[in-house]
Amino acid sequence: MTSPSSDARATGNSLSPDGDTPAPAIKAVRLRHPWRNLIAVIILIYVVAFVWDAANRKAFQWEIFGKYLFDQRISQAALVTLELTVYSMLIAIVLALILAVMRLSSNPVFKSISWVYLWIFRGTPVYVQLVFWGLLSVIYPTLSIGLPFLPPIVSFPTGDALSLFSLAIIGLALNEAAYLAEIVRAGILSVDRGQEEAATALGMSWSQTMWRIVIPQSMRIIIPPTGNEVISMLKTTSLVTAVPFSFDLFTRSRDISAETFTPIPLLLVASAWYLAITSVLMVGQYFLEKRFARGIGAARSDKTVGTVTGAIIVGANQATVVPGAATPGPQPGKKPDRPSDRSGDEDPR
Amino acid sequence: MSENKVPMVESARVSKSFGSNQVLKSISLTVNRGEVLCLVGPSGSGKSTFLRCINHLETVDAGRLRVDGTLVGYREKGDKLLELHPKEAALQRREIGMVFQRFNLFPHMTALENVIEAPIRVNRVPKADAIRRANELLARVGLADKGNAYPAHLSGGQQQRVAIARALAMDPKLMLFDEPTSALDPELVGEVLDVMKQLAKDGMTMIVVTHEMGFAREVADSLVFMDGGVVVEAGDPREVLSNPRHERTKAFLSKVL
Ligand SMILES: Nc1ncnc2c1ncn2[C@@H]1O[C@H](COP(=O)(O)OP(=O)(O)OP(=O)(O)O)[C@@H](O)[C@H]1O
Ligand SMILES: [Mg+2]
Numbered sequence: 001m002t003s004p005s006s007d008a009r010a011t012g013n014s015l016s017p018d019g020d021t022p023a024p025a026i027k028a029v030r031l032r033h034p035w036r037n038l039i040a041v042i043i044l045i046y047v048v049a050f051v052w053d054a055a056n057r058k059a060f061q062w063e064i065f066g067k068y069l070f071d072q073r074i075s076q077a078a079l080v081t082l083e084l085t086v087y088s089m090l091i092a093i094v095l096a097l098i099l100a101v102m103r104l105s106s107n108p109v110f111k112s113i114s115w116v117y118l119w120i121f122r123g124t125p126v127y128v129q130l131v132f133w134g135l136l137s138v139i140y141p142t143l144s145i146g147l148p149f150l151p152p153i154v155s156f157p158t159g160d161a162l163s164l165f166s167l168a169i170i171g172l173a174l175n176e177a178a179y180l181a182e183i184v185r186a187g188i189l190s191v192d193r194g195q196e197e198a199a200t201a202l203g204m205s206w207s208q209t210m211w212r213i214v215i216p217q218s219m220r221i222i223i224p225p226t227g228n229e230v231i232s233m234l235k236t237t238s239l240v241t242a243v244p245f246s247f248d249l250f251t252r253s254r255d256i257s258a259e260t261f262t263p264i265p266l267l268l269v270a271s272a273w274y275l276a277i278t279s280v281l282m283v284g285q286y287f288l289e290k291r292f293a294r295g296i297g298a299a300r301s302d303k304t305v306g307t308v309t310g311a312i313i314v315g316a317n318q319a320t321v322v323p324g325a326a327t328p329g330p331q332p333g334k335k336p337d338r339p340s341d342r343s344g345d346e347d348p349r
Numbered sequence: 350m351s352e353n354k355v356p357m358v359e360s361a362r363v364s365k366s367f368g369s370n371q372v373l374k375s376i377s378l379t380v381n382r383g384e385v386l387c388l389v390g391p392s393g394s395g396k397s398t399f400l401r402c403i404n405h406l407e408t409v410d411a412g413r414l415r416v417d418g419t420l421v422g423y424r425e426k427g428d429k430l431l432e433l434h435p436k437e438a439a440l441q442r443r444e445i446g447m448v449f450q451r452f453n454l455f456p457h458m459t460a461l462e463n464v465i466e467a468p469i470r471v472n473r474v475p476k477a478d479a480i481r482r483a484n485e486l487l488a489r490v491g492l493a494d495k496g497n498a499y500p501a502h503l504s505g506g507q508q509q510r511v512a513i514a515r516a517l518a519m520d521p522k523l524m525l526f527d528e529p530t531s532a533l534d535p536e537l538v539g540e541v542l543d544v545m546k547q548l549a550k551d552g553m554t555m556i557v558v559t560h561e562m563g564f565a566r567e568v569a570d571s572l573v574f575m576d577g578g579v580v581v582e583a584g585d586p587r588e589v590l591s592n593p594r595h596e597r598t599k600a601f602l603s604k605v606l
Contacts, residue, residue: 194449194451197453201406202519203440203443203471204439205471206435294457
């Protein structure tokens with residue numbers, strides 16, 4: 001203390017040595033970035049030039065683009081594409097949960113089944129798988145329900161039971177499940193083991209622990225990459241022509257352009273629809289993420305590094321932060337987090 | 350404490366190994382109903398493992414462990430032991446509350462939701478009753494106004510008190526505390542110990558792993574010093590703390606006191 005002007009201040013407020021009035025706000029000359037500004041202007045000029053050129057370029061045939069953008073066949077096809085995406089994703093999520101739990105179980109049979117499934121469905125191209133599904137009725141002309149080596153209970157022709165639409169969904173879903181299973185597994189592993197332990201100690205059963213405690217917490221890790229998978233699936237539906245199923249957005253617009261000999265504007269039409277649907281999905285993802293960030297997401301900004309939103313969007317790198325968020329400061333001698341073996345990130349597509 | 354002593358926890362020559370690492374070596378001790386036992390010892394001596402065995406989070410390899418007369422994790426049939434079904438093991442655990450060093454509150458639930466979760470899911474208590482009881486318990490640990498707070502918004506001491514309320518919500522007959530204050534800033538230790546003292550005064554049977562010798566001296570009915578998986582010394586806490594008989598006890602106490 002240099003100048004204790006009054007006793008009261010010296011003891012009561014010893015940390016602000018000079019003055020009772022707050023210091024005036026800093027008014028500094030802003031740092032200028034001349035080069036940055038110049039580069040920005042140049043880039044902007046190029047962008048404007050490109051857009052201007054595109055708008056006037058004959059090859060794009062904008063009048064045809066306008067004519068077909070809201071063509072009923074196209075909007076119907078967009079709906080079919082959306083249906084393919086949603087149905088196959090829903091099936092994939094359920095399958096992925098089962099596969100992930102099997103992979104994490106201590107039962108060696110479950111473990112290896114899950115492993116072999118992943119090996120096959122991630123190890124072959126989805127296009128090839130879709131062709132196989134299309135050939136299902138050639139390979140297995142009849143489908144039967146019953147026990148192995150015994151006469152079937154019911155039996156029906158494959159072609160009648162499964163439309164090309166459902167074959168496309170099965171093909172997409174089974175492939176996607178393999179990728180999602182790894183995402184789910186990483187999510188489950190990211191939840192601190194203490195959570196499972198606390199739930200068990202309270203007398204909760206394994207399935208209660210899983211559904212009430214572990215999986216809700218793993219959602220924060222699972223949702224961001226799953227959102228990416230949905231968007232990726234939306235685009236993968238353009239491969240269902242391999243089945244061959246031909247009422248999706250891409251195949252439909254190709255078919256139209258085959259009649260009209262205007263492939264470029266119809267590709268633009270399809271792209272516009274894909275972009276529009278993707279944008280809607282992104283909004284949905286945003287709200288889902290907010291929902292599952294409850295409690296954990298609002299982590300103590302005073303104790304954990306990094307901001308909440310940043311942490312969630314990064315997602316994949318987030319596994320290690322979760323367990324720590326609920327625990328107090330440092331724990332000497334204890335590793336606060338498990339190493340996150342982020343196995344969902346190979347992403348070989 | 351009471352005249353007619355009823356054993357709550359009886360451990361008879363309990364052993365436990367992880368692979369070739371024998372962590373518990375023939376542990377024998379008894380905790381009577383309404384008593385508080387403090388368990389102390391250096392890191393790695395097997396204190397947590399012993400607590401986890403009582404709760405059947407770990408399975409014992411040898412010896413017999415009984416809680417309130419019932420064998421933990423097994424059923425006796427003649428001279429054979431039958432492993433319990435996970436559902437039966439869960440039934441046993443309901444009656445034993447456990448409090449962890451790192452609290453392990455469910456971070457996606459509010460304090461109140463943490464407390465009512467197990468009563469509703471496990472004991473099928475109607476929600477309104479569970480909430481009423483949870484509010485009582487939160488008030489009892491001094492957190493009447495924190496029911497709607499998420500764990501991340503509570504201090505360490507508050508989180509640990511919620512964890513105690515969560516365990517009490519199952520009406521346990523035995524409470525296990527595994528270093529409940531070790532992860533807390535020093536100024537928050539007192540508030541948790543106060544809750545535990547009150548609990549002991551109300552007659553709860555407790556086993557407490559702790560390095561808080563003041564708490565042991567004041568509250569415990571007996572103190573057990575473990576090292577290397579064996580009980581080195583046991584007895585009245587004031588006696589053991591002031592006149593340790595074993596060298597190892599002396600060495601350990603000189604470090605923590
Ligand atoms: N699940 C496990 N698998 C293998 N070894 C284990 C396991 N749990 C504990 N151990 C080992 O058992 C020994 C005793 O551990 P325990 O956690 O019971 O010690 P502690 O007395 O509680 O120590 P601390 O004061 O550090 O908590 C240690 O050597 C530990 O490495
Ligand atoms: Mg321990």
